[in-house]
Amino acid sequence: MKILVIEDEPDMLDNMVQSLRQEMYVVETALNYNEALDKIGAYDYDCVLLDINLPGGSGLDILNELQKNNKTEGVIIVSARNSLDDKVAGLELGADDYLAKPFHIAELHARVKSVLRRRKFEGSNLIKIENLTLDPDKHQVWVNSTELVLNRKEYDILLYLVTNKGRLVSKTALAEHVWGDYIDEADNLDFIYSQIKNLRKKLKDNQAAVEIGAIYGIGYKLIIP
Missing domain, CATH: 1.10.10.10 (Winged helix-like DNA-binding domain superfamily/Winged helix DNA-binding domain)
Incomplete structure (x- = not known):
């Protein structure tokens, strides 16, 4: 499974990438809004881990682009923002889940697996x-x-x-x-x-x-x- 991590905090990005690669995922990264736009425009992913606050733009606009281009990626918003408005806005724009920072890596893995099961495997483990x-x-x-x-x-x-x-x-x-x-x-x-x-x-x-x-x-x- 191929995952795109859109995150501008270097330490957070490194922890997420290393842990996901240990789970045998193919992982790519984007550090800012424009780089993220380029990646989702050029490639397909199974899951996108998306921060809302990005240099150069909003992660919610990334969600808009995914919807506009009929992309099928599962999306988990991973953000320090924990307000109800942000969560509702992201889910209404097509996000599958919302994970507030800080979080345990084990929870991130569980959320990713859940989204992949729903999106790719019709909810089944097999x-x-x-x-x-x-x-x-x-x-x-x-x-x-x-x-x-x-x-x-x-x-x-x-x-x-x-x-x-x-x-x-x-x-x-x-x-x-x-x-x-x-x-x-x-x-x-x-x-x-x-x-x-x-x-x-x-x-x-x-x-x-x-x-x-x-x-x-x-x-x-x-x-x-």
């Missing part, structure tokens, strides 16, 4: 497609009752394709979602092919009832033969 089952909390995959052993990137690719089942996912979108900001360091996207190749073999060897289809030069799609 995702099931045919004989394939994924547990996003434990980062585990099973085919029938047999656990499928995947490396981190293979799992991230499979989860992204599963949550976009039926849709063609471009190589660029897949790379940006799974590798995040680190994708800028890559010379090309050829490394995705090796991850897809290994993932396909593991699905086939374990008799999964789904396959990863490809359209040459464009991208990939999870299909049921």
